[in-house]
Amino acid sequence: MGCEGVARFWREIPQRYNFIGNKCGSCKRIFFPPRESCPYCRRKSMGNMKEIKLNGKGEIVTYTIIHVSSEDFEDQVPYPIAIVKLDEGPQITAQIVDCNIDDVKIGMKVESTFRKIRQDGSTGAIYYGYKFKKVNKQ
Amino acid sequence: MDKIGIVSYGANIPRWRIKTEDIASVWGKDGKTISKGLGINEKSVPSMDQDTATISVEATRAALKRCSINPQDIGAIYIGSESHPYAVKPTGTIVGEAIGATPDLMVADYEFACKAGTAAIQSCCALVKAGMIKYGLAVGADTSQAAPGDALEYSASAGGAAFIIGSENVVANINHTYSCTSDTPDFWRRAQRKYPAHGGRFTGAPAYFKHITHCSTNLMNIAKTKPEEYDYAIFHQPNGKFPVSIARKLGFTHDQIKQGLIVPYIGNTYSGASLVGLASVLDVAKPGDRIFLTSYGSGAGSDGFDLSVTEKMNDLSRENAPSVFQMVEDKEYIDYGTYAKVTDLLYWE
Numbered sequence: 001m002g003c004e005g006v007a008r009f010w011r012e013i014p015q016r017y018n019f020i021g022n023k024c025g026s027c028k029r030i031f032f033p034p035r036e037s038c039p040y041c042r043r044k045s046m047g048n049m050k051e052i053k054l055n056g057k058g059e060i061v062t063y064t065i066i067h068v069s070s071e072d073f074e075d076q077v078p079y080p081i082a083i084v085k086l087d088e089g090p091q092i093t094a095q096i097v098d099c100n101i102d103d104v105k106i107g108m109k110v111e112s113t114f115r116k117i118r119q120d121g122s123t124g125a126i127y128y129g130y131k132f133k134k135v136n137k138q
Numbered sequence: 139m140d141k142i143g144i145v146s147y148g149a150n151i152p153r154w155r156i157k158t159e160d161i162a163s164v165w166g167k168d169g170k171t172i173s174k175g176l177g178i179n180e181k182s183v184p185s186m187d188q189d190t191a192t193i194s195v196e197a198t199r200a201a202l203k204r205c206s207i208n209p210q211d212i213g214a215i216y217i218g219s220e221s222h223p224y225a226v227k228p229t230g231t232i233v234g235e236a237i238g239a240t241p242d243l244m245v246a247d248y249e250f251a252c253k254a255g256t257a258a259i260q261s262c263c264a265l266v267k268a269g270m271i272k273y274g275l276a277v278g279a280d281t282s283q284a285a286p287g288d289a290l291e292y293s294a295s296a297g298g299a300a301f302i303i304g305s306e307n308v309v310a311n312i313n314h315t316y317s318c319t320s321d322t323p324d325f326w327r328r329a330q331r332k333y334p335a336h337g338g339r340f341t342g343a344p345a346y347f348k349h350i351t352h353c354s355t356n357l358m359n360i361a362k363t364k365p366e367e368y369d370y371a372i373f374h375q376p377n378g379k380f381p382v383s384i385a386r387k388l389g390f391t392h393d394q395i396k397q398g399l400i401v402p403y404i405g406n407t408y409s410g411a412s413l414v415g416l417a418s419v420l421d422v423a424k425p426g427d428r429i430f431l432t433s434y435g436s437g438a439g440s441d442g443f444d445l446s447v448t449e450k451m452n453d454l455s456r457e458n459a460p461s462v463f464q465m466v467e468d469k470e471y472i473d474y475g476t477y478a479k480v481t482d483l484l485y486w487e
Contacts (some may be wrong), residue, residue, distance in 0.1 A: 116223075
């Protein structure tokens with residue numbers, strides 16, 4: 001009951017909690033989420049993909065505001081979803097939190113924050129991971 | 139062996155706030171009178187994607203940013219809360235994984251109403267002293283619940299603080315600690331129930347005041363100190379009045395408690411309450427400063443701490459994470475409708 005996705009999510013914990021990606025030992029390209037092999041170097045990368053921890057910081061490349069969401073996110077609309085270019089190069093899609101939707105801008109510097117992503121109803125597992133927020137100068 | 143104490147610290151407070159007056163207006167009460175009576179102007183509210191696990195992780199990551207310890211050297215994690223996301227599955231497992239401390243460590247969740255976080259600090263101290271671990275992580279955090287219309291609705295809020303305990307590069311020595319416990323049913327939440335119940339005024343004299351007075355007095359006897367020897371004092375803060383009153387009764391001045399008195403701005407963060415206050419004091423404390431802290435947990439008990447800030451505080455990169463007052467100021471107001479939605483008041487089976 002409510003545990004169909006548990007194993008898949010569990011496998012993804014290193015990337016979802018700690019930005020563990022990987023780097024091709026041949027061409028040095030960095031991938032996030034990690035890939036089994038490098039799509040550029042193919043066979044040369046096999047067994048040569050090295051785990052790497054990304055810093056969880058980046059910049060908004062583009063974004064949209066979600067007004068009609070999937071069921072899991074209905075209580076959060078409207079909310080921004082952005083393509084974030086990480087400092088190490090990979091681009092990922094993620095939710096932007098802790099700011100007014102009018103404040104989201106292309107080029108805005110963002111950093112990851114640990115949040116609840118979804119849950120399997122009121123009895124199933126709770127899935128955590130990264131979202132992004134604006135970098136605040138201290 | 140060096141003295142045992144706090145190696146680093148961090149706090150986390152959700153951005154959303156609701157004003158006491160906005161809650162009062164829904165129930166036809168005079169908000170100004172309630173706000174003044176409780177000494178709470180507004181309280182923090184977690185967003186839909188924040189809970190005790192996310193607050194604990196963010197507070198711990200702030201602590202790790204301020205120091206240079208290897209998370210793999212953390213040998214124990216104890217998370218004190220009365221709002222653990224799971225009834226069975228420790229919050230500490232999520233925190234341990236998210237900070238890179240797994241797999242070789244001890245983990246358990248604590249519950250002792252609002253003092254579970256200080257109990258976690260004591261456990262970490264003991265393990266470090268016994269030589270069983272190099273560092274321990276103690277967290278007090280909550281997304282506390284209050285029934286709609288109940289007096290607690292004006293105060294129950296969200297936030298937490300994390301402390302890395304060790305014996306190397308200690309920024310605040312824990313000179314003494316003392317605890318007292320009794321069976322005092324002033325506040326409780328029965329199994330399977332969504333909201334806590336409380337004994338109204340019974341939460342005052344025989345509960346909060348009796349335990350904090352007993353614990354604080356005995357702690358000062360053991361430490362051979364007097365209130366005036368401390369630069370800062372922090373007491374559990376279920377509202378803005380109780381800690382001010384107990385401080386005065388024990389002989390502490392308002393100047394000694396104001397840096398650690400956060401409840402007027404964010405409400406009662408339960409297991410986080412006294413510890414967010416301690417984090418706020420550590421934000422500004424200088425070497426040589428002496429800090430007094432007594433927590434209180436309903437049910438009931440108190441943990442007291444006598445701390446001395448060391449020269450190592452100058453080496454701690456406090457600027458690497460936001461201060462408590464920076465987080466207090468970084469806020470966005472929500473109305474009662476949004477509050478009702480995020481605190482699950484509007485849903486039905």
